[in-house]
């Protein structure tokens with residue numbers, strides 16, 4: 823994707839990621855509703871816990887950049903991101919992984935946004951430096967999350983065959 827050159831596009835990407843992280847935080851609520859093994863539950867807990875943190879990081883930047891914190895689904899996102907009813911464990915983690923990869927790419931796009939666009943949203947240099955550090959951390963976390971999902975899919979395949 824070419825670098826983001828429009829303030830509105832960066833702002834709406836931040837809003838969407840705030841929303842997605844809040845949805846991912848609720849992954850934990852599936853624990854009682856689907857049949858999972860201990861290892862899967864642990865994985866789900868890590869993903870849920872980190873998403874909670876990521877949501878707060880996005881919220882912090884929305885507030886600092888004077889962008890509205892969404893209270894309902896931002897445009898372009900499905901009403902229910904996750905519905906695991908009737909899915910097998912590998913299918914569940916494949917589904918989650920799609921969003922981990924999407925998140926990783928979204929944070930990369932934010933980081934690579936045109937410097938002028940970032941300056942418009944965050945005029946203070948300290949803010950911009952902190953924003954970049956946070957994004958680096960988010961990208962690293964999402965990479966880890968994607969690996970967790972992939973190992974859950976693989977681990978299950980090993981058990982099956």
Ligand SMILES: [Fe+2]
Nearest residue numbers: 922925964967
């Ligand atoms: Fe994640």
